[in-house]
Amino acid sequence: MTVENLVIIGSGPAGYTAAIYAGRAQLNPLVFEGFAAGGVPGGQLMTTTEVENFPGFPAGIQGPELMQQMRQQALRWGARLIQDDVVRVDFQQRPFRVASEELEVYTQGVIICTGATAKRLHLPGEEQFWNNGISACAICDGANPLFQGAEVAVVGGGDSAAEEALYLTKYASRVHLLVRRDCLRASKTMQDRLFHHPQIEIHWHSIPVTAYGDEVLRGVKVQNVQTQEVSSFPVSGLFYAIGHTPNTQIFQGQLALDPGGYIPTLGKSTATDIPGIWAAGDVQDREYRQAITAAGTGCMAALEAERWLSEERSPVLSVFA
Numbered sequence: 001m002t003v004e005n006l007v008i009i010g011s012g013p014a015g016y017t018a019a020i021y022a023g024r025a026q027l028n029p030l031v032f033e034g035f036a037a038g039g040v041p042g043g044q045l046m047t048t049t050e051v052e053n054f055p056g057f058p059a060g061i062q063g064p065e066l067m068q069q070m071r072q073q074a075l076r077w078g079a080r081l082i083q084d085d086v087v088r089v090d091f092q093q094r095p096f097r098v099a100s101e102e103l104e105v106y107t108q109g110v111i112i113c114t115g116a117t118a119k120r121l122h123l124p125g126e127e128q129f130w131n132n133g134i135s136a137c138a139i140c141d142g143a144n145p146l147f148q149g150a151e152v153a154v155v156g157g158g159d160s161a162a163e164e165a166l167y168l169t170k171y172a173s174r175v176h177l178l179v180r181r182d183c184l185r186a187s188k189t190m191q192d193r194l195f196h197h198p199q200i201e202i203h204w205h206s207i208p209v210t211a212y213g214d215e216v217l218r219g220v221k222v223q224n225v226q227t228q229e230v231s232s233f234p235v236s237g238l239f240y241a242i243g244h245t246p247n248t249q250i251f252q253g254q255l256a257l258d259p260g261g262y263i264p265t266l267g268k269s270t271a272t273d274i275p276g277i278w279a280a281g282d283v284q285d286r287e288y289r290q291a292i293t294a295a296g297t298g299c300m301a302a303l304e305a306e307r308w309l310s311e312e313r314s315p316v317l318s319v320f321a
């Protein structure tokens, strides 16, 4: 039986960074890049245009180009990449088992980097204006010239929605916060900041029902769920802050997940509750959700895996050995 040193599941910034570090550490990592489950190979940045905040690219870089460069770097250091979804894992015995429809492998260690998917509303017009006015990340897209001095709307009532609304006041002239209920789930402190901010207007019992525009978003139709009345908000931006779904369905029953489906990690590390399994990137991070933090934790996971594998004195086996 051939046993891999390290299998990495996922090919976003976390997965490729883990692959680069593990490759350089001569662990000969095997990466399941994904295919359709939980997003496309390359991860969430494949679905965006300009990335303005990833260090090293002062003029910005297109998301797909950044991911292509990370992929090349992982290949350069010997990572073996398979463009396939993992459909089944067995973490109950060692070596662990990881399987796609095509391939089943045994492995000493696993780094899970399957990311998270931003929840969408699937409004009429949403596909057309996605990345062209509609976004699920104010920190990523707020500085876009489309929103400078413009009116924008944020959907949601929790802490993320409050943070997105407050963040957008740096760029937008006015931020409309659309809240389905008559109260916010955000913390008291966040609520106070929202209520007292002169650029933020809260609309209770309100949900967006249609996005409209031409080449770019020009506005949103908003329905009052109590009166059913529909009104037009001429906004240039619509930001979803209605949560993310971590891509952990295949890990249910295999390792600890928190009530939101995220993988809890131990203290400052990327260790999960099972020795030999680490989690990096958005799949374990409900707070920062940025490419650089995903890459950072991918690096941590690979370093922790390298240490753990050598401490375990695991025989370094490889399919190429």
Ligand SMILES: Cc1cc2nc3c(=O)[nH]c(=O)nc-3n(C[C@H](O)[C@H](O)[C@H](O)COP(=O)(O)OP(=O)(O)OC[C@H]3O[C@@H](n4cnc5c(N)ncnc54)[C@H](O)[C@@H]3O)c2cc1C
Residues within 6 Å of the ligand: 009, 010, 011, 012, 013, 014, 015, 032, 033, 034, 035, 036, 037, 038, 039, 040, 041, 042, 043, 044, 045, 047, 048, 050, 051, 052, 053, 054, 084, 085, 086, 087, 113, 114, 115, 116, 118, 136, 137, 140, 141, 247, 250, 280, 281, 282, 283, 289, 290, 291, 292, 294
């Ligand atoms: C539209 C948009 C714009 C963004 N803009 C920015 C920005 O400008 N700056 C910034 O810092 N951040 C931005 N972000 C956030 C950033 O993309 C994420 O924080 C980052 O991609 C998370 O990286 P990750 O590696 O954890 O996961 P992801 O990028 O989500 O990658 C997950 C990977 O796991 C794979 N996968 C999932 N399930 C399986 C499975 N069963 N088997 C195998 N593989 C699987 C997927 O195919 C994918 O490759 C943006 C996000 C979005 C959606």
